[in-house]
Amino acid sequence: MTRLVSLGLFLALWQVGAWMVGPHYLPTPAAVGATLAAEARSGALLFNLAITLARVLAGFSLAMLLGAALGIALGRLPALDRLLDPWLVILLNTPALVVIILAYIWGGLNEVSALAAITLNKLPNAVVTLREGARALDPALDEMAQVFAFPRLRRWRHVVLPQLAPYFAAGARGGLALVWKIVLVVELLGRPNGVGFKMNEAFQLFDLRLLLAYALPFVALMIVFETFVLRPAERSASWWRRHGD
């Protein structure tokens, strides 16, 4: 309920602001709505949203997968960690834009470079989170698994992964917000489609209606994904903690 009121208040403020500064600086909600409807009718909105979403999901999954593998390895092998940690710090502190431009220059303006740029930007983040998780693995349970001669697969599935799940979920939740912002920049700089591309078009025409008509549904989509997929996943990652006490 409070959320609805908050949303209504936001729309009202927007409307008042639009009246005050004029449509050139801030189009009214109705005007944006009309553009949105027109884009939706032509199919362009759905097409570009779908393309961007696909890039977000592909880059996100790839980064989580590689990041988890590398993070776990670093958390378990201190020697490897000492070797690669400086690289990780460098990558963490390289601006997203630099990674994207380098990827496009080295790999050409294609989908592979785009995906590589997205993945590389999220990767260090996932590595750091999962490394933390791997370091926090309980040695007592590890010894138990060793004494009872758990085979490798059983050990991973029943001993290690349940301990890593909360870290994985936390990394995923923090990661999605990062990835979708990066995807827009990647599209803006070197892709002929997607929400980021449309925003570039809007920028060159100074068309704020078009910009907002793409921004709003995309933000809404991400909020839905976060609320209905990632947050429940994070909760279920440590379901067993709620037993007893």
Next chain:
Amino acid sequence: MAIEITIDRKAYRRAGNGERLVFDRFSLDVKEGAIVALLGPSGCGKSSLLRIIAGLDKDFTGAVKGAPSSIGMAFQEPRLLPWRSVADNLRLAAPKLTDASLSDLLAAFELDGRGGDYPGQLSLGLARRAALARAFAVEPELMLLDEPFASLDRALHLRLRGLLARRIGAERITALIATHDLDDALFLADEIIFLDRAPARIRGRMPIAAPRGQRDEILTKLRASAEIYHVIDEPGNGNSEGAT
């Protein structure tokens, strides 16, 4: 096959610097099928010895010969997987466990109906029983029990000791039980090995021939015969020269 343990040297690094010597030219052999209690004051190296036999600690000079690969162990803490039910904890350790023997085992440790519970829902006493049941579930050739009754209240302690005595007498296994409680050793073991303070030395070995069921009646006599070897935790009993 008997288990022959030779530890030439085992030391732990102290937090600051220096080290604490736990074993110095120590050796012990355990006959197959023997139920042996390792009795000694806290910190004398009982847990270290069990961990070395279990293959968990390889950082020592010496060798363990003849230790079977099928080991059931109960640690000082229950060490159950908190995200798996009690029954699944047993099944994961012992995949060949049939449903019938699972419920037998749960019943033997008075865990009937608790198989579906998660370790977080169990009291410490119940969790310890689940951990013991797990050790028996694998039907091991060698059973290692490390202070199986630590931090339980007196009543629970006695009850669980009774359960364990009945169970361990019924199986044909070799077992090593680390404890600092003389009565635990007298009730459970076929032979007690008395250990000195670290660096551990064997002060003596005392076989107990009486069947476990009858030891209650002769307890005073057993205690008296153990007297000559027993090193008690309290200071000032004349045995503290080696301690620090």
